[in-house]
Amino acid sequence: MSESPFPISNIGPLRIVVLASGRGSNLQALLDAQRIDGCQFEVTGVISDRSKSQALERARDAGVAAVALDPAHHQGSDAFDAALCATIDQLQSDLVVCAGYLRILSDATVQRYAGRIINIHPSLLPSFPGLRTHAQALAAGDTEHGASVHYVIPALDAGPVIAQVRVPVKTGDTTQVLAERVLAREHPLLVRCVALIAQGSIFQRGSDVYLDSCRLSHPLQLDDRDILQSMEH
Ligand code: GRF
Numbered sequence: 001m002s003e004s005p006f007p008i009s010n011i012g013p014l015r016i017v018v019l020a021s022g023r024g025s026n027l028q029a030l031l032d033a034q035r036i037d038g039c040q041f042e043v044t045g046v047i048s049d050r051s052k053s054q055a056l057e058r059a060r061d062a063g064v065a066a067v068a069l070d071p072a073h074h075q076g077s078d079a080f081d082a083a084l085c086a087t088i089d090q091l092q093s094d095l096v097v098c099a100g101y102l103r104i105l106s107d108a109t110v111q112r113y114a115g116r117i118i119n120i121h122p123s124l125l126p127s128f129p130g131l132r133t134h135a136q137a138l139a140a141g142d143t144e145h146g147a148s149v150h151y152v153i154p155a156l157d158a159g160p161v162i163a164q165v166r167v168p169v170k171t172g173d174t175t176q177v178l179a180e181r182v183l184a185r186e187h188p189l190l191v192r193c194v195a196l197i198a199q200g201s202i203f204q205r206g207s208d209v210y211l212d213s214c215r216l217s218h219p220l221q222l223d224d225r226d227i228l229q230s231m232e233h
Helices: 025-033 054-061 076-090 107-112 133-139 175-198
Strands: 014-019 041-048 065-068 095-098 117-121 144-151 161-168 202-205 208-211 220-222
Touching: 014 025, 014 175, 025 041, 025 054, 025 175, 041 054, 041 076, 041 175, 054 065, 076 107, 095 175, 117 175, 133 144, 133 175, 144 175, 161 175, 175 202, 175 220
Parallel strands: 014 041, 014 095, 041 065, 095 117, 161 220
Antiparallel strands: 117 144, 144 161, 202 208
């Protein structure tokens, strides 16, 4: 894994491309945040593998480039990923944010953007990589659940975790209720992580995450005031 050379562009806000397959509420959180004075990042494009995704509608509504890439129009996943990379590069992005992107990226794609690609995942990694995380947390009888933002590496949901947010699992929770509780906290978590990357405070080096040149021994934790705190460096 390579070192992340953030901030990549020294002039202007960090340019972000968001990959999203569906609803796009995490994308919306970024779009809303960038309207706030002093925001150091800007979503310059949204790419979806589903042409009818709400994420693309949200991008269009915000005046952001919205690109649909249909896997059926490409001969295999390598060709699809080549088109994906070409689009990301055309958008001149500094950071790729996977937010509800349901396709697995090829190793070559991940390596191309190493240190410049993050994902938001609805569990307290390393618990429950992959799908159906809320059902798994309930089935395991966990009393705490949450979400993680991590750098993407070729192994699924296994990259170094930047930050997490924790929510309680309550008696009688259904997967839907639990998913909604987590999702509401994903939005500030993702915005805070991207903001820290944009200001050059967070970066990846090898399999570690650094905060202001100190290696994090634990992921940052989002508190109730939406401030990311390090338990210890
Ligand atoms: C979120 O729960 C995210 O953690 C996961 O997929 C969901 C996407 O939701 N990767 P949205 O499309 O951002 O509303």
